Amino acid sequence: MFGYVKAFHAELKMKDYDIYRGMYCSLCKTLGRRYGAGARMFLNYDLSFLALTLSAMADDCPGFVQKRCDFNPAKKCRIATRATPALDLAADACVALTYYKIKDTIADAGGKKKAAALFSLPLAGAAFHKAEKNNAVLTAKVKAYIEAQADVERERLASIDKAAEPSALLLAAVFSSGETDPAQKQVRERFGYCLGRWVYLIDACDDYFDDIKNNNYNPYALLFPKGTSPGQVREKMQGDLNQTAAEAALAFELLSLKRFEDIIENVVYDGLFHEAQTVLNRRFSDAEKPV
Amino acid sequence: MQRNPYEVLGIDPNATDDQLKDAYKRLARKFQADEYKASPLSEIAKQKMRELDEAYDAIVQSRRTAQSGYGGQARQQAYSADYSYGGAQQSAYPDIRAKISANRIDDAETLLDGIPPNMRDAEWNYLKGFISQQRGWFDEAERYFTSACEMDPSNIEYASAFNRVRNNRTGGYRTARGRGRQNSRECSGCDVCSGLLCADCCCECMGGDCISCC
Numbered sequence A: 001m002f003g004y005v006k007a008f009h010a011e012l013k014m015k016d017y018d019i020y021r022g023m024y025c026s027l028c029k030t031l032g033r034r035y036g037a038g039a040r041m042f043l044n045y046d047l048s049f050l051a052l053t054l055s056a057m058a059d060d061c062p063g064f065v066q067k068r069c070d071f072n073p074a075k076k077c078r079i080a081t082r083a084t085p086a087l088d089l090a091a092d093a094c095v096a097l098t099y100y101k102i103k104d105t106i107a108d109a110g111g112k113k114k115a116a117a118l119f120s121l122p123l124a125g126a127a128f129h130k131a132e133k134n135n136a137v138l139t140a141k142v143k144a145y146i147e148a149q150a151d152v153e154r155e156r157l158a159s160i161d162k163a164a165e166p167s168a169l170l171l172a173a174v175f176s177s178g179e180t181d182p183a184q185k186q187v188r189e190r191f192g193y194c195l196g197r198w199v200y201l202i203d204a205c206d207d208y209f210d211d212i213k214n215n216n217y218n219p220y221a222l223l224f225p226k227g228t229s230p231g232q233v234r235e236k237m238q239g240d241l242n243q244t245a246a247e248a249a250l251a252f253e254l255l256s257l258k259r260f261e262d263i264i265e266n267v268v269y270d271g272l273f274h275e276a277q278t279v280l281n282r283r284f285s286d287a288e289k290p291v
Numbered sequence B: 001m002q003r004n005p006y007e008v009l010g011i012d013p014n015a016t017d018d019q020l021k022d023a024y025k026r027l028a029r030k031f032q033a034d035e036y037k038a039s040p041l042s043e044i045a046k047q048k049m050r051e052l053d054e055a056y057d058a059i060v061q062s063r064r065t066a067q068s069g070y071g072g073q074a075r076q077q078a079y080s081a082d083y084s085y086g087g088a089q090q091s092a093y094p095d096i097r098a099k100i101s102a103n104r105i106d107d108a109e110t111l112l113d114g115i116p117p118n119m120r121d122a123e124w125n126y127l128k129g130f131i132s133q134q135r136g137w138f139d140e141a142e143r144y145f146t147s148a149c150e151m152d153p154s155n156i157e158y159a160s161a162f163n164r165v166r167n168n169r170t171g172g173y174r175t176a177r178g179r180g181r182q183n184s185r186e187c188s189g190c191d192v193c194s195g196l197l198c199a200d201c202c203c204e205c206m207g208g209d210c211i212s213c214c
Helices: A014-035 A036-042 A044-059 A084-108 A111-134 A136-155 A160-176 A184-214 A219-223 A228-255 A260-287 B005-009 B017-030 B042-066 B094-101 B104-111 B121-135 B138-153 B156-169 B172-178 B190-205
Strands: A062-070 A075-082
Touching: A014 A036, A014 A044, A014 A075, A014 A084, A014 A111, A014 A260, A036 A044, A036 A084, A044 A084, A044 A260, A075 A160, A084 A136, A084 A260, A111 A136, A136 A160, A136 B190, A160 B138, A184 A219, A184 A228, A184 A260, A184 B042, A219 A228, A228 A260, A228 B042, A228 B104, A228 B138, A228 B172, A260 B104, A260 B172, B005 B017, B005 B042, B017 B042, B094 B104, B094 B121, B104 B121, B104 B138, B121 B138, B121 B156, B138 B156, B156 B172
Parallel strands: none
Antiparallel strands: A062 A075
16 A cells, blocks of 8 residues: 555655755654664655654754765665655654555465565564554554454445445554644544545555455455446446545645745645546456456 | 735845735745635635735835835735635535534534435535535535536536536646646647748838738
8 A cells, every 4th residue: 555645746846855855864864763664664755754844833943964875876866865754654654554565465366576574574573563662552453443444344344435444444543643732633534634645545446356356355356347338337346546635735735834845836736636537547457357 | 923924925025016925926826715715725715815914015015115106006906805606505404504604614524414315405515515625525525516516517516616627627726826837838720820920020021921812
């Protein structure tokens, strides 16, 4: 379920791109500092967007200094000058989510994927153990989300709304943590809710054909069983994704952002839309034949 | 807690009147009341709009007194007007609507679910959709709004909720509120012809001709 919330580079200004990359590299560095070098392979764009948004709403935010990338010395990257609560929280969330994702892969998948997951499990497990100490509140929330998601899958709910609810509620809680103003908290919760729902939905869209083949749970597979015309499925998916992104955009307009507004606007208005197009184009290009 | 009006508008105190007006328009588009109609954030949007209006009025007022003969216009009423669709409507469920506007969503839903299925009319569907929308259950919301519109196509309130959802589903939200810079100007067949006609007029002024027949 990772790597869908991204900026749309074509519309991003260079100065904003530098900040966007900088946040990504800073999160990588934070993961290394808090959880050891191995944990840096859990880095992904979704959590770097979380770090970016939380930094944009924080009272202060450090600048970046230019350093060399530890993994690719030919590449320069910008690193935040000091640790921030936003980066720390994103790193904790990253470790906790990745740990459960790896466990999920081991339970569901087979072959190479399962082997890779088994290989990284000890590392993720150790990191998760550390995350439980660092931020017990957050790991408890992630645990509750995983359990709620498992319930949805066990009951094989056909409702898209109910299937997306656990991840929506998780992001609502993560985005609103630490906010004291009740009105702003509500806006942040709505923003997180819509974003979490969007991430769940696009993941379900991405896995639709595989889940049908393997008879795995997917709300879209229950709604559109084998044999539905791909055009009809695609239209529904695209509508659901856009509708959710539109509500996220409405909440975004009310967020009190102290900086980085253009970057977040780019992600919310262009990034989500284009990512949805990319995923659906990829999945439906060779599926013009009936499922 | 009164914030500095210039801070609310996000501009420098030395900004020109035009910059002030632009900032006002840009922010007013963000908080348009009708966009938030079925959103749980509608009260917050209204509050932000009020703050913005007050800040703008305060600045205009202070500038007027500072320099007599200031020709600034009062803000455009269109943005700050509270939208009310189709005037005062006769509602069959006034108590349920009251609960919804008091943010008691669960109570409202309990009352709605208590209405027997054979008596569920267009407004019932609309209110159900409204509640789903508030909860973030957009899939259900779309279905209820669609049924409400099918049952009573002439109702403006239901139609506007339905149209907003339709528009969002096709990606229309991206050009709303002055966002979406990506809509590039395309050159259509009309643009080509009108361009040629313009060129022809210019040529004729200068004594030449580019399209001989006109």
